[in-house]
Every structure is written in C-alpha cells, then in structure tokens.
Amino acid sequence: MADTSLNPFVRAQQSFKEAVETLGLESAVYEILKQPLRTFEVAVPFIRDDGTLQVFTGYRVQHNDALGPTKGGLRFHPGVNADEVKALAMWMSVKCALLGLPYGGGKGGIACDVDQLSEGEIERLSREYIRAVSLVIGPDKDIPAPDVSTNPQIMAWMVDEFSRIRGENTFGLITGKPLVIGGSRGRVEATGRGLVFATRQLATEMGIDFAKARVAVQGFGNVGSIAATIAYAMGASVLAVSDKDGGLYSASGIDIHDLLEYKRVNRGFAGYPQAEPIENRELLELPVDILFPAALENQITADNAPNIQAKIVGEGANGPTTPEADAILFDKGVMVVPDVLGNSGGVTVSYFEWVQNQTRLYWSEDEVNQRLEEYMSRAISDMHRMHERFGVTHRKAAYLVATDRLAEAMRVRGWLK
Numbered sequence: 001m002a003d004t005s006l007n008p009f010v011r012a013q014q015s016f017k018e019a020v021e022t023l024g025l026e027s028a029v030y031e032i033l034k035q036p037l038r039t040f041e042v043a044v045p046f047i048r049d050d051g052t053l054q055v056f057t058g059y060r061v062q063h064n065d066a067l068g069p070t071k072g073g074l075r076f077h078p079g080v081n082a083d084e085v086k087a088l089a090m091w092m093s094v095k096c097a098l099l100g101l102p103y104g105g106g107k108g109g110i111a112c113d114v115d116q117l118s119e120g121e122i123e124r125l126s127r128e129y130i131r132a133v134s135l136v137i138g139p140d141k142d143i144p145a146p147d148v149s150t151n152p153q154i155m156a157w158m159v160d161e162f163s164r165i166r167g168e169n170t171f172g173l174i175t176g177k178p179l180v181i182g183g184s185r186g187r188v189e190a191t192g193r194g195l196v197f198a199t200r201q202l203a204t205e206m207g208i209d210f211a212k213a214r215v216a217v218q219g220f221g222n223v224g225s226i227a228a229t230i231a232y233a234m235g236a237s238v239l240a241v242s243d244k245d246g247g248l249y250s251a252s253g254i255d256i257h258d259l260l261e262y263k264r265v266n267r268g269f270a271g272y273p274q275a276e277p278i279e280n281r282e283l284l285e286l287p288v289d290i291l292f293p294a295a296l297e298n299q300i301t302a303d304n305a306p307n308i309q310a311k312i313v314g315e316g317a318n319g320p321t322t323p324e325a326d327a328i329l330f331d332k333g334v335m336v337v338p339d340v341l342g343n344s345g346g347v348t349v350s351y352f353e354w355v356q357n358q359t360r361l362y363w364s365e366d367e368v369n370q371r372l373e374e375y376m377s378r379a380i381s382d383m384h385r386m387h388e389r390f391g392v393t394h395r396k397a398a399y400l401v402a403t404d405r406l407a408e409a410m411r412v413r414g415w416l417k
Contacts, residue, residue, distance in 0.1 A: 008087035008319070015396075016090070019403035022390060028416050029407045033093075036086055038062040042132040044110055046124040056125065060108035060133045062142050063089035066409035069140050070106030071096060071175075071347060071354075073147025074129075074158075076122075080109040091318070095344040097402035099379050101351045106142050108133070114149045126154050127161040134165050139172035139358065145350050146176040156181060172357035175350035184353035186368035187346075192226025192294075192316065193369065194345015196234070197376040198337050199290060199314035205384070206335060208311060211235035214288040216310070218242050218280065219295030220269075223316040223343060225260065227292050232256040240283045242295070243268075247283050248275035285309060293320035300325045308334060315339040330393045338395035340402070341379055348375050 013034045020030040044058040059082060062070040072092040085107045093105030110129055114122055136142060146155055159174045159181065171182035179185065186193070200210040213236045217228045220243040228238050237253035245268050248254060254275050262272050284291065284300065287309040293299050294316030300308065305325035313329065314337040315321065321329070321336065329336055349372055356362045363371075379401075386397035410416050 007083055009083040009090075011323070012087040012090040015094075015399050016403060018396065019399040020407075022392070022396070023400060023404055023407075025403070025407050026416060029403070029410065032410060032415065033064060033090075033403070033406065036061045036063040036089055037065065038136070039082065039086065040133060040136055041082065042129075044125060044129050044132055046121065046128045048121055049118055056110050056112045058108070058110045058129050058132060059085045060136060060142065060144075061085045061089040061106060062136075063093045063105040063107075064406060065104040066406055066413060066415065067097060067104050068102035069104070069138075070142040071101070071103040071350065072106035072108070072145065074107075074144045074150050074154075075109040075148035076112050076114045076125075076150055076154075077109065077148050078111060078113045080111040085109055088318075091340060092347065093406065094340045094399060094402040095347055097405040098341060098383065098398050099344050099348050099375050100405075101348065101375075103143075103347075103351065106144070107147075108144060109147070122154065123157050126157045130158045130161040131165065134162060137162075137173065139170060139354070143172070143350075143354060144174050145347070152176055152178045152183065172354055175353040176346075177353070182353070182357045184349055184356055184368060185363065185365035186372070187349045187353060188222070189226045189230075190349035190368075190372060191343050191346040192223045193230055194348060194372055194376050195223065195227050195292065195294070195314055195316045195337070195342045196230045197345070197373045198341055198380050199292075199312060200234070201377055201380050202314075202335055202337055202384075203290065203312055206311065208289055210290075213237070213290050214239050215290045215292065216240040216283050216286050216288045217292045217294060218247075218283055218299060218320075219293065219317060220263075221294070224292060224294035227294060227314075227316055228256050229260070231290075236290070239288060240278055240286055241269075242278070242280055242283050244295075245269060247278040247280060248272055249278035249283070249286070250275040290314060292316050296320070298322055300329070302328060305329055306332075308332070310334065312337065315342040318343065326393055326395055336394050337380070338393075338398050340395070340398050341376075341383060344379070345372055345376065348372055 040060045045055045088107035096103040177183040240249040285307040291310035297319035300321040302324040305328035386400040
C-alpha cells in the first residue's frame with residue numbers, strides 16, 4: 001500500500017476533518033471542504049524559440065468560494081501535480097479565512113522547468129496559460145498571484161493577455177504586479193514583514209522583548225532575507241542565516257545590511273569574513289529566542305524537534321514542520337507561528353492590491369504596512385483564543401478559526417441542509 005502520510009492533499013483533508021470534529025460541526029462541512037469545488041487541468045501549447053511546438057500541463061484549482069472569489073498563486077515547477085495544487089488551494093482557504101479576507105482558496109501552476117526556457121518562451125507560455133484558463137478566472141471569480149518561479153513580470157504578461165481577451169484593462173485580475181500597472185507598494189516585502197509582525201506579537205505575549213531577541217533564519221530568499229532585515233532594524237540580533245549554498249553564524253550577531261551587500265557583490269555567502277560557516281542542522285538547533293524556518297518543507301522533524309532550543313518558531317516556508325515535530329514542540333512549550341498565519345502577509349497585501357485596483361485609489365507604503373499589521377494582529381489574537389479554548393497547537397487553532405468561518409459562510413448561504 002502506498003504511503004499517503006506525506007501527500008499534501010491527504011494532510012490538508014485530515015486537518016479539516018480534525019477541525020470539524022473538534023468544533024462539533026455537522027459532517028456536511030467536512031464533506032464540502034475535503035475537496036475543491038472545481039479543478040481544471042489544461043493543455044498549454046506554445047512555440048519554442050526553434051519553432052517547435054511543446055505542450056505542458058497546467059492546473060487551476062478553486063477550493064471554496066463561500067467567502068468570496070478564490071485567490072492564490074501560480075507556480076512554474078516540474079513537480080507541479082494535481083494533488084499538490086489541490087492541497088495548496090485548501091491551505092489558501094485557511095489563510096484567507098483566518099485573516100478575515102473576503103476570499104476563498106485557489107492555486108494553479110504549470111509542470112515545467114523555467115531554467116530550461118528563454119525569456120521569450122516564458123512569456124509565450126504565460127500568455128498561453130492565461131488563454132487556457134481565461135473562462136474560469138477573473139477579478140470577481142479567481143485571482144492569481146506570483147508563486148514559485150513566477151514574478152511580477154510574468155504577472156504583467158498574464159494580465160496583459162487577459163486584458164486583450166476582454167478588450168479592456170483588467171488589472172484586478174492578478175496581484176503581485178509591477179507598480180506601474182497597478183501593483184501595491186509593500187507587496188514584495190509583505191510575506192517577510194507579516195511573519196515578523198505575527199512573531200513579534202506572540203513574543204510580547206510570552207514576555208520576550210523582540211528588540212533584544214536572538215534570531216536564526218533558515219532560508220535567505222525573499223521571505224527570509226526580508227524577515228531578517230526587518231528583525232535587525234527592530235533591534236533583534238540575527239545570529240545565523242542560511243541559504244541553499246550554506247550557512248553563517250556569529251555569536252555577536254550579523255550586520256544584515258553588510259551581508260546583503262556582500263551577497264550582492266559576490267553572488268553568495270562564501271567567504272563572508274564577519275561570520276563563520278554553520279551547517280543547516282546546527283542552525284536549527286541553536287540556543288536562540290526565535291527561529292524562522294523560511295526555506296523548504298519538512299525541515300523540523302521528529303528527529304531534530306527534541307533538540308530545538310528556540311522559544312518561538314515562526315514559519316515563513318510552507319510546511320517546514322512535520323505533524324510529528326509539531327506535537328513535540330507543543331509538548332516542549334515551544335510556540336509555533338504556523339505557516340498558514342506566518343506567511344500570510346503576501347495574500348493579505350495581495351488583497352490590498354486588489355482593493356486598490358477595484359477602487360482606483362492607491363495607498364502609501366506606510367498605509368499598506370499599517371493595515372497589514374492590523375490584520376496580522378487580529379488573526380494571531382483569534383488563533384490564540386482558539387489555542388487557549390481547546391488546548392491545541394497554534395496550527396490546529398488556526399484551522400479551527402478558519403473552518404468555523406467557512407462553515408458559517410456556507411451555512412448562511414444555504415449550502416448546509
């Protein structure tokens with residue numbers, strides 16, 4: 001029998017099942033939430049630079065739209081498959097409901113390796129994907145955004161193609177766009193900034209002064225580097241960082257601005273003179289106040305969870321902690337900011353971008369950041385109340401908040417009989 005324990009779709013279903021049972025909701029809630037309302041698989045043909053035709057498989061999944069149009073990223077990756085996209089759409093439903101956004105969860109992608117494509121081929125592929133799904137997406141239906149191996153430029157090509165199909169500018173179709181065509185200020189930094197906001201609030205509730213906290217950051221990409229930069233600016237000491245090529249440690253703290261400049265010039269950490277090399281395993285187990293796993297999934301497992309010394313784990317990555325490790329951390333008294341909250345700053349500011357597109361009224365970066373902090377603060381308070389009410393992990397508490405809101409929306413709309 002195949003092992004389904006690591007299948008993300010099965011794990012997402014189990015999380016909803018546990019939430020419905022804990023809340024004592026009618027079984028019909030789980031029957032609706034356990035699978036997407038709509039799943040689309042499309043052929044995406046495009047012309048390569050040498051004139052040949054190649055066809056990739058694309059997906060768009062709309063999990064639940066009881067709260068509003070579905071919302072979620074588009075990823076270009078060889079590993080994209082139906083179960084992965086379904087699970088990601090379900091997690092987006094949790095994020096949106098937890099944050100109080102008027103969205104359901106969506107997700108999409110193309111099974112391809114962008115490293116094997118030229119810029120022109122990526123543009124043609126992006127446009128063809130939008131043509132393939134144009135009937136099932138829209139500003140009031142389903143709103144895509146950047147994800148793995150996609151970026152604002154790709155979003156710009158996509159919104160342009162959709163606007164051509166519609167015969168009018170439809171900037172509200174997609175978020176994460178360049179500023180010049182309706183992007184929001186603060187969107188690039190939103191995920192890392194939201195992670196710091198949520199973690200700082202939980203630290204305050206635990207009696208930890210964030211401005212004096214010792215921090216380790218696994219993963220120095222868009223989320224991790226921004227979280228490190230903001231934490232450093234707030235006064236925290238960033239003792240260790242890592243990326244795919246290795247890690248760095250300094251007992252006295254790393255000057256993040258200096259490190260970023262060094263990495264820009266040298267295209268990596270190697271040889272950085274102000275810190276010593278450190279292995280990923282060592283970084284995760286450092287005696288710090290706050291650990292930000294912002295790299296890959298399944299980094300904190302049953303094997304290393306007993307050795308985690310951080311008081312707070314703020315998840316910037318999707319699924320960095322296995323269910324077994326989550327239980328161990330809970331028993332140890334380690335507070336976890338779960339990924340469905342920790343990295344939800346991106347979708348929150350995407351919502352702000354959509355609102356700005358729909359109203360044609362654009363906000364300053366300070367206003368965006370202020371609103372982001374308000375949404376994150378409210379969500380972590382709601383999650384913490386569920387945590388205390390049911391005595392469950394913060395991850396399960398986040399699902400309880402989201403599932404309760406989704407059930408209420410489905411009930412008042414008459415979906416539950």
